[in-house]
Amino acid sequence: MNYIELSVNIPEEKSALSDIIIAFLAEQGFESFSEEKNLLLAYITEDVYDEESARMLLKDYDLSFNTKIIPQQNWNEEWEKNFDPTIIDNLLTIKAPFHHEDFHTIHTIIIEPKMSFGTGHHATTHMMCKLIAEYEYAEAKVLDYGCGTGILAIYASILGASDVIAVDIDEWAYENTIENAEKNQVFNITAIKGDIKSVPESKYDFIFANINLNILKKDIPVLSNYMNKGAVLFLSGFLINELPQIEKVGLDNGLLFVKNIERDNWTACIVNKI
Secondary structure, eight states: OOEEEEEEEOOGGGGGGHHHHHHHHHHTTOOEEEEETTEEEEEEETTTOOHHHHHHHHHHTTOOEEEEEEOGGGHHHHHHHHOOOEEETTTEEEEOTTOOOOOOOSEEEEOOOTTOSOSSOSHHHHHHHHHHTTSOOTTOEEEEESOTTSHHHHHHHHTTOSEEEEEESOHHHHHHHHHHHHHTTOOOEEEEESOGGGSOSOOEEEEEEESOHHHHHHHHHHHHHTEEEEEEEEEEEEEGGGHHHHHHHHHHTTEEEEEEEEETTEEEEEEEEO
């Protein structure tokens, strides 16, 4: 599936609008963002892009924009040109197959993302890895819902999980998770292509869900039903000012807020099954 790159020109005198635009676009299904001088770049799959909604918002704020299609087959080439290893404290290095340096962290994961989300560069993946590292996974059953590259599923396996289910609706993510698990010699991950209806009806000790606000609000009730008492749900893919919405959905479904961390206007949180 192709991606759309939306490039929004935000003059310096309107820089305060950046967070507002990001929040709106995240609600519309945009998956990732980057900011350059006076420019906001946002990325969304071609099938869910609604140009009229984006046009109306940006017109209201008198902002100009351009779009271009990014074919999947070009992603690896562009990624290799710009990809640097991600180092998360002393805990984890996420690097590509062509990086040969040793960064002396506790663990190292090799990721080749194709068009999948999850190289550790985005704030949400970075925070999820950091929170995941706080727990013990020996003999745990783990669900990575919206697995992208499989990075979180692989990390759980490395940390000792006995059984890991990785689910994503995107064909590239499904294939990429299998490929990256093999690259990291992880063999206890079951990859599944599908949505929430494809998640095996079981009880999990840990669930990871780094997606976006709307999908999380819709699917948290189902995920809660799949959690053992005391199980831990890690959530990200939404902005700091959207956290109260997640807390409310969690409480409505028997999930107690534990903590959150913040990075670049994004947040990740932990909730427990009561």
